[in-house]
Amino acid sequence: MITNHLTGESLPLEPEDLAICQSIFDKVCADFSVQKNSPAAKKIAVYVWELYRQGLRNPDELHQLAKIALRQY
Numbered sequence: 001m002i003t004n005h006l007t008g009e010s011l012p013l014e015p016e017d018l019a020i021c022q023s024i025f026d027k028v029c030a031d032f033s034v035q036k037n038s039p040a041a042k043k044i045a046v047y048v049w050e051l052y053r054q055g056l057r058n059p060d061e062l063h064q065l066a067k068i069a070l071r072q073y
Helices: 015-031 039-053 059-070
Strands: none
Touching (some): 039 059
16 A cells, blocks of 8 residues: 555545555556565655655656656666
């Protein structure tokens, strides 16, 4: 779960927000074959949430940007 990697103050306020971020987190973890309880998954969760929090709300764009940025790690 993405929420396992986020602190209380950084959690989304709406269930829809969490659902979008969870979906992107799942896809990016699958894209990079990352175990969802790993340190790498924590980086993915925080990065996806940070992009979302900054206003990137389109799921396709969020997924693509997260993949591009995380290739650098």
